[in-house]
Amino acid sequence: MNQLIECVPNFSEGVNLSIIKQITDEVESVAGVRLLNVDPGKATNRTVVTFVGEPKQVIQAAFLAIKKAGELIDMSKHKGEHPRMGATDVCPLIPIANITMEETADYARELAKRVGEELGIPAYLYQHAQADKSRDNLSVIRAGEYEGFFKKIKEPKWKPDFGPVEMDAKRGATVIGARDFLIAYNINLNTTSTRRANAIAFDVREAGRVMRDGDPITGKIVTDENGKPKSIPGTLKSVKAIGWYIEEYGVAQISMNLTNIEVTPIHVAFDEVCQKAADRGIRVTGSELVGLIPLKAMLDAGKYFLRKQQRSTGVSEKETIKIAIKSMGLDELGPFNPEERIIEYLLKDVTASKLVSMTLADFADETASESPAPGGGSIAAYLGVLGASLAGMVANLSSHKKGWDSRWEEFGNWAEQGQNYKDELLRLVDLDTAAFNKIMEAFSLPKGSDPEKAIRDQAIQDATKYAIEIPFKVMQASYDSFALIKAMVETGNPNSVTDAGVAALCARSAVIGAFMNVKINAAGYNDKAFVEDMLRRGEAIEQQAIVAEAEIIALVNEKIK
Numbered sequence: 001m002n003q004l005i006e007c008v009p010n011f012s013e014g015v016n017l018s019i020i021k022q023i024t025d026e027v028e029s030v031a032g033v034r035l036l037n038v039d040p041g042k043a044t045n046r047t048v049v050t051f052v053g054e055p056k057q058v059i060q061a062a063f064l065a066i067k068k069a070g071e072l073i074d075m076s077k078h079k080g081e082h083p084r085m086g087a088t089d090v091c092p093l094i095p096i097a098n099i100t101m102e103e104t105a106d107y108a109r110e111l112a113k114r115v116g117e118e119l120g121i122p123a124y125l126y127q128h129a130q131a132d133k134s135r136d137n138l139s140v141i142r143a144g145e146y147e148g149f150f151k152k153i154k155e156p157k158w159k160p161d162f163g164p165v166e167m168d169a170k171r172g173a174t175v176i177g178a179r180d181f182l183i184a185y186n187i188n189l190n191t192t193s194t195r196r197a198n199a200i201a202f203d204v205r206e207a208g209r210v211m212r213d214g215d216p217i218t219g220k221i222v223t224d225e226n227g228k229p230k231s232i233p234g235t236l237k238s239v240k241a242i243g244w245y246i247e248e249y250g251v252a253q254i255s256m257n258l259t260n261i262e263v264t265p266i267h268v269a270f271d272e273v274c275q276k277a278a279d280r281g282i283r284v285t286g287s288e289l290v291g292l293i294p295l296k297a298m299l300d301a302g303k304y305f306l307r308k309q310q311r312s313t314g315v316s317e318k319e320t321i322k323i324a325i326k327s328m329g330l331d332e333l334g335p336f337n338p339e340e341r342i343i344e345y346l347l348k349d350v351t352a353s354k355l356v357s358m359t360l361a362d363f364a365d366e367t368a369s370e371s372p373a374p375g376g377g378s379i380a381a382y383l384g385v386l387g388a389s390l391a392g393m394v395a396n397l398s399s400h401k402k403g404w405d406s407r408w409e410e411f412g413n414w415a416e417q418g419q420n421y422k423d424e425l426l427r428l429v430d431l432d433t434a435a436f437n438k439i440m441e442a443f444s445l446p447k448g449s450d451p452e453k454a455i456r457d458q459a460i461q462d463a464t465k466y467a468i469e470i471p472f473k474v475m476q477a478s479y480d481s482f483a484l485i486k487a488m489v490e491t492g493n494p495n496s497v498t499d500a501g502v503a504a505l506c507a508r509s510a511v512i513g514a515f516m517n518v519k520i521n522a523a524g525y526n527d528k529a530f531v532e533d534m535l536r537r538g539e540a541i542e543q544q545a546i547v548a549e550a551e552i553i554a555l556v557n558e559k560i561k
Contacts, residue, residue: 004097005104006036006052006181006343007062008291010089011069012078012172014040014047019072024049026064032057036346037292043248045080046089048184048291052096052347055107062091063114070121070171075146081244082255083139085146086121086172090138093129093178105129105178112176116162122153123162126177130161138175139240146172183258183266183297184290187273188251188332190283197243197252203276204254204269205241208234236272238263249333251285266293267301270328286329289336295344298324310408312399314392314415317423355430377432377471380513384425384478387506391481392418394488394496394503401493411492414484421481425510428474432517435470438463464525468534471517475541478510482548489555501556508549515542 013019020040028035033053040047051061066088073087091111095104108129116123130136135157144152150167152158159165160173167173189197202209211230212219222230234241238260245252254273258264274284302320303313305327313320321338330336339345355363355374363382367374395415399408442459446452485507488500515538522531 002054002097003099003103004052005055005058005099005107006050006094006096007058007091008048008050008094008182009062009065009069009091010084011047011049011065011073012045012075012080012084012087012089013069013073014042014045014080020047022072023047023065023068026068027051027061029064030057030061033061034347036343037340039291041082041248041290043080043246044082045078046082046084050292055099055104058093059107059111059114062093062111063118066091066115066121066174067119070119070168074170075172076169078146081246083142083145084172085142085144085149086168086174087170088121088174089142089172090126090175090177092127092176092182094181095178101128101178101180108176108178112174113162115174115176116160116164119163121163121168121171122160122166122173124173124175125161126175126179128178130177136177138177141175149173180260181294183261183293185256185258185266185269186288186290187254187256187270187284188249188286188288188329189253189277190285191252192245192250194243194245194252196280196282197245197254199243200273200276200280200282201241201243201254201256203234203279204236204272205234205239205256206237207240208232235276236264236269239269253288261294261297265300265304266297267304267324267328270301284329286332288333289330289341292341292343292346295342298338298342301328306412307409310405312396312408312412312415314395314399314412314417314419316419352434353427353430355433356426373433373436374429375433375436376513377436377474377517378429380471380478380510380517381425381428381432381474383506383513384474384481384510385422385429387478387485387503387510388418388421388425388481390499390503390506391485391488392422394492394500395484397496398488398491398493414487414492417484418481421477421484424477425474428470428477432470432474435463435467439467460524461526464521465527465530467521468518468525468531471514471521472534472538474514475511475518475538475545478507478514479541479545479548481507482545482552486548486552486555489552489559494559497556497559501553504549504552504556508545511542511545515539 011023024035024038027033033051035051037050038047069087075087093104093108095101105128109125112123112125115121124141126136126138126141135141153165153167208231211222211232213222224230240257242255243252244255256269258266258269270287277284298321302324305323306313325331325336355378392415395411395418398404399411399415442463445456445459447456485500485503489497492500518534518538522535525531
């Protein structure tokens with residue numbers, strides 16, 4: 001797979017959409033770079049842009065965007081709530097796939113060097129790209145902001161890493177670095193007081209607040225033996241936060257950077273701010289995501305809030321995300337479209353899920369057409385999907401059954417297993433058709449010379465092996481679902497016992513149908529040891545599935561007598 005990095009430059013313009021469009025046009029002019037998100041903020045007068053691609057292309061796109069921003073934005077006239085020091089205020093690079101942080105930092109240094117030397121903009125390195133740890137923190141570098149940098153840049157310890165030692169009055173200075181994935185997140189309050197919002201921010205942010213003797217606001221600052229102010233840490237690790245008033249919305253916000261969502265996930269930050277706000281007589285009304293968020297963060301949030309409600313977590317990905325959005329009020333200030341805000345959704349290849357994205361009618365029509373795919377393998381996989389879905393339904397109904405309130409978690413766990421089986425088998429529906437297409441493509445390769453024949457033969461063998469492995473995975477996932485199905489017959493909602501029985505019929509058919517595809521494709525594969533092993537294992541799974549189905553159907557019939 002190719003190396004991928006993400007770039008999230010912040011430009012000091014959030015009002016003039018024409019200027020923003022000209023900057024993002026530069027990004028999109030670079031082949032291989034995909035613009036994922038453009039998030040302007042009027043009150044902050046700042047736009048966060050997100051794009052992704054291979055490193056060299058991303059560096060070029062970032063360079064062109066920084067150049068264009070310097071041409072169009074006049075920092076001497078800029079006003080905004082957010083701290084800033086340049087037309088392109090900050091430009092972080094984030095490793096996404098098949099690239100290390102150190103490699104990403106090298107690219108950040110390469111970009112900063114070009115910005116400083118070719119554009120003549122003072123450029124500072126931060127986080128993983130900065131070797132001097134006394135100046136690797138963005139907030140420390142940016143202290144004094146645009147207005148203070150005309151003097152600050154002359155201090156020897158604040159000499160730019162690249163570019164002139166002279167503050168550019170129009171373009172300002174730029175900070176470029178490499179960092180982990182960061183979530184920019186604002187929480188809305190039912191107050192207009194910046195001071196009270198800041199108090200809550202100090203309560204939660206890792207840096208906390210300065211320790212004072214006596215009055216916590218006006219008391220004398222307490223210092224250590226070196227004369228440095230002591231601090232009272234906040235409650236959330238890996239969180240930066242300030243309070244501000246947003247005139248556009250007429251409310252104060254806690255503006256947060258979650259720098260490590262494994263340490264402090266977004267839902268934990270939200271709940272903690274809710275608690276600290278309530279302690280001060282203030283209510284959280286919703287929240288706002290700036291830029292993009294990983295899928296896992298949204299799913300973790302949705303499951304967290306479902307558990308707080310003592311509800312099953314075994315619901316669909318779509319429903320889980322909906323719960324997260326509603327629980328954190330992410331749609332309070334404007335629509336929140338997961339397809340546009342979740343990074344995996346923006347990067348996904350829609351052709352990879354062509355079949356499962358169809359309506360039932362279209363899927364049936366496509367199956368019935370003269371095209372050989374989708375065929376029995378994809379249909380077998382979808383039978384497995386239906387079996388797992390039915391079993392998951394019984395688990396969810398059991399979790400919500402009146403009088404069974406104490407068992408919500410037990411059945412919720414079963415339902416979550418059902419969702420996992422369903423999602424895996426859904427993926428295999430399209431993969432089975434893709435496997436068939438790979439074989440067809442291999443057979444269509446040229447064979448006019450001996451080298452071409454060798455390449456074609458190898459491609460056919462590789463595709464054939466893949467076409468054996470995919471239906472075998474269908475067998476495994478479908479058979480694994482029998483444990484869930486049987487549990488639902490034995491302990492689930494008795495009113496849904498026949499639904500679990502139909503699930504068993506689907507799962508058995510999925511196993512047998514998938515094994516047929518394993519066997520027919522195995523006939524064309526030359527590695528006989530591999531073929532014998534797959535057939536032996538497949539036969540065992542098939543027999544076990546037949547036995548499991550018979551046991552379950554017997555249990556169902558006993559219960560409905």
